[in-house]
Amino acid sequence: MARQRSRGWNELEAVTLLQSVLGVSHAGVAVAIGDDAAVLQSPRGKLISTVDVAVQGVHFDRRWLTLTDIGFRSFNAAASDLGAMGARPLGALSSLILPKGFEPRELRELAEGQADAARRLKCPVVGGNLARGSELSVTTTVMGEARKPLLRSTAREGDELWLIGNVGLATAGLRLLAAGSKAKSHAVQRCIEAWRRPLAQLEMGAKLVARAHAAIDVSDGLGCDVTRLAHASQLRVIVEAHALEATLTSDLMQVAATLGVSALDLALSGGEDYAILAAGTAAKRPRFAARIGHFERGKGAKLELANGRRVELPSGFDHLAR
Amino acid sequence: MARQRSRGWNELEAVTLLQSVLGVSHAGVAVAIGDDAAVLQSPRGKLISTVDVAVQGVHFDRRWLTLTDIGFRSFNAAASDLGAMGARPLGALSSLILPKGFEPRELRELAEGQADAARRLKCPVVGGNLARGSELSVTTTVMGEARKPLLRSTAREGDELWLIGNVGLATAGLRLLAAGSKAKSHAVQRCIEAWRRPLAQLEMGAKLVARAHAAIDVSDGLGCDVTRLAHASQLRVIVEAHALEATLTSDLMQVAATLGVSALDLALSGGEDYAILAAGTAAKRPRFAARIGHFERGKGAKLELANGRRVELPSGFDHLAR
Numbered sequence: 243m244a245r246q247r248s249r250g251w252n253e254l255e256a257v258t259l260l261q262s263v264l265g266v267s268h269a270g271v272a273v274a275i276g277d278d279a280a281v282l283q284s285p286r287g288k289l290i291s292t293v294d295v296a297v298q299g300v301h302f303d304r305r306w307l308t309l310t311d312i313g314f315r316s317f318n319a320a321a322s323d324l325g326a327m328g329a330r331p332l333g334a335l336s337s338l339i340l341p342k343g344f345e346p347r348e349l350r351e352l353a354e355g356q357a358d359a360a361r362r363l364k365c366p367v368v369g370g371n372l373a374r375g376s377e378l379s380v381t382t383t384v385m386g387e388a389r390k391p392l393l394r395s396t397a398r399e400g401d402e403l404w405l406i407g408n409v410g411l412a413t414a415g416l417r418l419l420a421a422g423s424k425a426k427s428h429a430v431q432r433c434i435e436a437w438r439r440p441l442a443q444l445e446m447g448a449k450l451v452a453r454a455h456a457a458i459d460v461s462d463g464l465g466c467d468v469t470r471l472a473h474a475s476q477l478r479v480i481v482e483a484h485a486l487e488a489t490l491t492s493d494l495m496q497v498a499a500t501l502g503v504s505a506l507d508l509a510l511s512g513g514e515d516y517a518i519l520a521a522g523t524a525a526k527r528p529r530f531a532a533r534i535g536h537f538e539r540g541k542g543a544k545l546e547l548a549n550g551r552r553v554e555l556p557s558g559f560d561h562l563a564r
Numbered sequence: 565m566a567r568q569r570s571r572g573w574n575e576l577e578a579v580t581l582l583q584s585v586l587g588v589s590h591a592g593v594a595v596a597i598g599d600d601a602a603v604l605q606s607p608r609g610k611l612i613s614t615v616d617v618a619v620q621g622v623h624f625d626r627r628w629l630t631l632t633d634i635g636f637r638s639f640n641a642a643a644s645d646l647g648a649m650g651a652r653p654l655g656a657l658s659s660l661i662l663p664k665g666f667e668p669r670e671l672r673e674l675a676e677g678q679a680d681a682a683r684r685l686k687c688p689v690v691g692g693n694l695a696r697g698s699e700l701s702v703t704t705t706v707m708g709e710a711r712k713p714l715l716r717s718t719a720r721e722g723d724e725l726w727l728i729g730n731v732g733l734a735t736a737g738l739r740l741l742a743a744g745s746k747a748k749s750h751a752v753q754r755c756i757e758a759w760r761r762p763l764a765q766l767e768m769g770a771k772l773v774a775r776a777h778a779a780i781d782v783s784d785g786l787g788c789d790v791t792r793l794a795h796a797s798q799l800r801v802i803v804e805a806h807a808l809e810a811t812l813t814s815d816l817m818q819v820a821a822t823l824g825v826s827a828l829d830l831a832l833s834g835g836e837d838y839a840i841l842a843a844g845t846a847a848k849r850p851r852f853a854a855r856i857g858h859f860e861r862g863k864g865a866k867l868e869l870a871n872g873r874r875v876e877l878p879s880g881f882d883h884l885a886r
Contacts, residue, residue, distance in 0.1 A: 256694055259668060263675035264658070264682070264689040280691030282655045282707070289611065291690070293657040293705055297697040333604045335615040336586070337703050346581060353585035360586070367586040368613070369602030372578055375619040376699050381659050383615055383705040385604070 279323045279384075281391050290329035290386045294320035298378040306419045309348055311438045312380065313355025315514075318442045319461065320382035321363050322516040325447030326459035327393075329386030331365035336382055339375035352380070363444050390451055397456040397475035397521030403535035404454070404527060405489055406446045406518040409464050410505060411436035413512025414497045421501070429493035430500075440516045446530055447518060453528055454520040463513040465556035468535075469543040471519055478540030481510075481555060483547050486534045510545070511556045601645045601706075603713050612651035612708045616642035620700040628741045631670055633760045634702065635677025637836075640764045641783065642704035643685050644838040647769030648781035649715075651708030653687035658704055661697035674702070685766050712773055719778040719797035719843030725857035726776070726849060727811055728768045728840040731786050732827060733758035735834025736819045743823070751815035752822075762838045768852055769840060775850055776842040785835040787878035790857075791865040793841055800862030803832075803877060805869050808856045832867070833878045 279292035296302055296316035307315070317334065324331055336356055340349070360367050365384060415437030418430055443459070450457055458471045464481070472479035483506060490505050498505035521537055535546070544552040601614035618624055618638035629637070639656065646653055658678055662671070682689050687706060737759030740752055765781075772779055780793045786803070794801035805828060812827050820827035843859055857868070866874040 253694060255668065256671060259671055260658075260675050260692070260694075263672060264679050280655065280657065282690060287609075289654065289707065291655075291657055291705070291707060293659045293691065293693050293703070295659050295661060295693055295695050295703070297661060297695055299698070300696050332611065333602065333613075335602065335613055335705060336582075337615045337617050337705075339617060339619060339701060346577065349578060350581055350585060353582050357586050368604060369615065370582070371615050371617055371703075372575060372582075373617050373619055374622050375701065376621070377697060379661065379697065379701070381615070381617070381693075381703045383613070383657060383659075385611065385613060385707065 279327045279329070281327070288388055288391060290324060290327050290388055290391055291383065292320060292323040293381060293383045294323065295379055295381040307438060309351035310355035310358070313352040314359045314439055315355075316380040317356050317359035317382050318363070318440050318516060319514070320384045321359070321365060321442035321444060322459040322461060324384050324386045325442045325444045326457045326518055327386075327388060327391040328447045328451035328457065329388040329391060330448055331363055331384060331386045331444060333366050333368040334360065334382055334384045336367050336370035336380065337373075338370065338381075339373050339377070339379040341376055341378055342374065344378065363442060365444070388451065392447070392451060392454055392457040392520070394456055394458050394471050394474035397471060397477055397537050399477060399537060399539050401455055401521040401537045402524055402527060402533045403468065403479055403481065403537065404520040404522060404531035405486070405534045406450070406520065406531050407443050407515060408436070408489075408491060408494075409460055409515050409517050410490060410494050410509035410512045412440060412514040413437070414494060414501065414508050416514070417501055418497065425500070427496070429496040432493045433497050436515060440514060442516050443518050449528060449530070450518070450520055453526040454522040457518055457520040460515055460517040460519055461513055463511045463556065464519070465510045465543065466513070468519055469555060471521065472537065472543050475521070475537070477537045479535060479537050479543045480552070481535040481543065481545050483545055485532070486510075489532045489534060601649045601651070603649070610710055610713060612646060612649050612710055612713055613705065614642060614645035615703060615705045616645070617701055617703040629760060631673035632677035632680070635674040636681045636761055637677075638702040639678050639681035639704050640685070640762050640838060641836070642706045643681070643687060643764035643766060644781040644783060646706050646708045647764045647766045648779045648840050649708075649710060649713040650769045650773035650779065651710040651713060652770055653685055653706060653708045653766060655688050655690040656682065656704055656706045658689050658692035658702065659695075660692065660703075661695050661699070661701040663698055663700055664696065666700065685764060687766070710773065714769070714773060714776055714779040714842070716778055716780050716793050716796035719793060719799055719859050721799060721859060721861050723777055723843040723859045724846055724849060724855045725790065725801055725803065725859065726842040726844060726853035727808070727856045728772070728842065728853050729765050729837060730758070730811075730813060730816075731782055731837050731839050732812060732816045732831035732834050734762060734836040735759070736816060736823065736830050738836070739823055740819065747822070749818070751818040754815045755819050758837060762836060764838050765840050771850060771852075772840070772842055775848040776844040779840055779842040782837055782839040782841055783835055785833045785878065786841070787832045787865065788835070790841055791877060793843065794859065794865050797843070797859070799859045801857060801859050801865045802874070803857040803865065803867050805867055807854070808832075811854045811856060
């Protein structure tokens with residue numbers, strides 16, 4: 243997707259503007275605009291909430307996804323932010339904008355994907371809203387609770403960088419669809435499925451709470467999201483190429499070869515797998531996490547090659563630049 | 565706004581469909597799809613949440629509203645559902661879809677309206693989302709808590725029907741704008757302001773918890789919403805015309821005369837004032853609530869005229885019919 247800036251302002255500037263206008267200081271707000279999800283301190287505990295939208299023509303293309311896929315993946319995309327905070331899901335709200343002529347059959351298909359995601363994630367849809375508009379959009383609010391939510395800003399110098407889940411498969415799947423691939427191999431199907439039906443890492447996220455210092459979900463690409471994690475924690479992050487490559491599946495290797503691209507590039511730049519990146523000490527690294535780098539004093543994000551040379555990581559995805 | 569059915573299905577049918585697909589039975593869900601807001605039972609208390617969207621060209625027209633108005637009123641429209649549940653606000657999430665060419669200055673104006681509403685309602689914006697799309701939309705999630713939330717389904721036979729706040733002013737204001745009114749009288753300004761800057765009744769809603777049996781907010785018109793309240797409580801509701809007329813302000817009377825319509829019709833059919841309707845006993849009626857009718861055994865909603873004759877109430881507004 244295009245990364246050029248749009249009319250002289252980008253997403254970071256927009257978020258900064260919103261923080262300055264909306265970022266009220268308030269006794270009950272533990273973490274506001276800027277982390278994966280918001281944390282509210284209520285008299286009864288910590289409430290974690292997040293909202294995400296999928297807009298037709300921007301976030302999805304109905305040539306490549308059924309409405310059931312759209313329901314499933316938009317729900318998981320929203321829930322993924324909760325996973326990165328280590329929160330236990332409580333429930334979700336679904337707000338739909340439906341274009342004229344959208345049929346009851348289509349609404350049912352969409353809702354079935356949401357219901358499937360809700361069951362898989364143990365996060366029931368408890369309410370929502372319906373409205374008319376010119377383009378289909380699905381806005382999902384997910385709420386959860388955590389005693390001690392995992393933030394982006396609390397990685398420590400010397401921490402390992404952990405990867406939980408796979409990266410690169412979803413973007414490989416999208417590229418296969420865009421290229422009109424007709425291949426039916428297991429590897430191709432797995433990549434397409436990874437893009438169509440990502441599953442948020444809620445269970446792993448909850449298990450990280452007692453082990454990690456900080457976390458973020460990989461929605462916009464590993465390179466982009468690891469940079470956010472390092473920036474929020476005021477540290478430099480080093481992604482070790484050989485360690486990351488060791489986590490890549492043979493399916494990804496095979497599809498990368500078919501596409502004529504590097505599997506490592508897919509892993510670094512591809513978003514929408516909804517893996518989790520976390521920071522923690524070697525002693526506390528869980529079995530389901532792979533060490534792919536480390537944090538050190540400094541700024542920015544680097545990729546360390548096998549020969550020890552460090553290069554810049556791809557800088558990221560901008561939701562407003564298109 | 566048009567009330568005809570759209571391609572053979574309406575909002576009620578769509579909600580029923582969603583309830584059947586999404587309406588999972590789950591231990592933590594106290595009240596799901598169908599009330600003003602959802603109620604989640606967490607180990608730590610009752611979490612009330614609701615979501616609402618304002619779509620350009622559907623819910624608002626930028627000829628008549630500044631972006632600051634749009635931010636203010638969309639926030640209050642969402643928060644109003646919380647008021648009707650008697651919940652104390654905790655925080656809100658704002659999810660924006662911005663069309664291409666939407667300027668930073670415009671984003672600031674919109675956010676200033678949201679920030680103003682957040683301050684007035686003591687409900688800080690704690691997070692959100694930004695995305696591109698072809699039309700501007702503002703989706704607001706509002707979360708709160710209540711020990712004993714007020715539902716729609718718990719009015720009792722013999723209860724009085726209470727009105728908290730004004731009805732009719734906002735729709736009168738909208739009609740004045742649509743008619744291109746240039747009048748500057750206090751009454752005209754008050755009606756236009758009621759439409760542009762409605763204030764959700766969160767404080768009154770919270771005070772109702774200990775006094776009312778049931779409540780709903782008036783978003784789609786008194787006639788429509790009182791019918792929903794009666795239907796959910798499996799009772800008949802009688803709106804007493806003389807009692808409702810006694811609550812109407814002289815500003816509304818004056819503007820109704822200008823528009824050549826009946827003030828009572830404006831009060832019954834006009835939405836977007838975000839008043840609250842509640843059910844309770846005479847002994848517990850608070851000073852800020854006006855008695856405008858009563859509940860009895862039976863079904864449906866009737867308007868009782870001064871001569872004792874009963875006529876049907878206007879049936880309501882359909883968000884999908886347009």
